[in-house]
Amino acid sequence: MExxxxxxxxxxxxxxxxxxxxxxxxxxxxCRVDMLGEMREPGYAQINARHETPALITPAGRPITETMAIAAWLAARDTDHRISYSPESAEADRMWQLLGFINTGFTGAFSPLWAALEMEPPNPVLQENLRIWGREGVMERHDKLEAITGNGPYLVGESPSLADAVLIGVARWLDFHEVADAQRWPKLAALRRRLETDPAVIFALAIENGETPVGSGSFKGHVALADVIKRYGRAAA
Incomplete structure (x- = not known):
């Protein structure tokens, strides 16, 4: 299976x-999951005990959680180095370095903003403090990423890699939470514009929006979450 x-x-x-x-x-x-509903239900713990996305069901039917683990799974199967690099190369070192930073400190800086947005029951004072803290952290992490971003068209090399994929999934949160004008970080803003016009990213955004776009032909359809849990659910690590 795929x-x-x-x-x-x-x-x-x-x-x-x-x-x-x-x-x-x-x-x-x-497999499409509503993070504000389905992901929080008890059954989803059979796919990810931490009630988070993403997750990957391997062709052997084994659930893998955590973005870095899924990225490593993809890289191991990227025999033509379309989205990764030879493991012993300097480019691979840089890709994993950037990917690690984006997936930890950069992504994590948004956590207070999400906590404020999703807080139930509302606590206006705490929510405002979380927003202040979150905005400061997000801007500081953007400053750091801008400083280590090179002058090439992508984070590593002349074509998008796994590092760019992880970045574009998170970078739009800057706008969603109305933290600051993206142009404050010129290199990151240019990279975002380049990625946002990439056919694969356009396809992914359309899928996320519930549309039925035409992609590269690799996508073979959706599987219902209930079916994934029934067939592959377990006490996921």
């Missing part, structure tokens, strides 16, 4: 991994 990427909506970080599958050209399926 691998199944379990992706979240709305505005899930996993959107970038859909683009990565498109760039890679490996046949795959998708």
């Amino acid at each position: 691998p199944i990427l379990v992706y979240g909506h709305p505005a899930g970080s996993s959107m970038g991994l859909i683009a990565a599958f498109e760039w890679l050209g490996l046949p795959y399926r998708l």
Whole structure:
């Protein structure tokens, strides 16, 4: 069977991994999960005990969680180095370095903003403090990423890699949370514009929005979450 990427909506970080599958050209399926509803239900713990996305069901039927683990799974199958680099190369070192930073400190800086947005019951004072803290952290992490971003068209090399895929899934949160004008960070803004016009990213965004776009041909259709849980659910690590 094809691998199944379990992706979240709305505005899930996993959107970038859909683009990565498109760039890679490996046949795959998708499972759509409402992060504000289905993901929080007890049954979803059989796919990810932490109630998070993304997750990947391998062709062997084994669930893999965590973005870095899924990226490593994709890189191991990228024999033509379409979205990664030879493991012993300087480019591979840089890709994993940037990917690690984006997936940890950069992504994590948005956590207070999401906590404020989703807080139930509302606590206006705490929510405002979380927003102040979150905006400061997001801007500081953008400053750091801008400083280590090179002058090439993508984060590494002349074509998008897994690092770009993970970035584009998260970078749009800057606008969603109205933190600051993206042009404050010129290199990142230019990279975002380049990625946002890429056919694979356009396809991934359309999928996330519930549309039925035409992609590269690698996408083989959706699988219902209930079916994924029934067939592949377990006490996921």
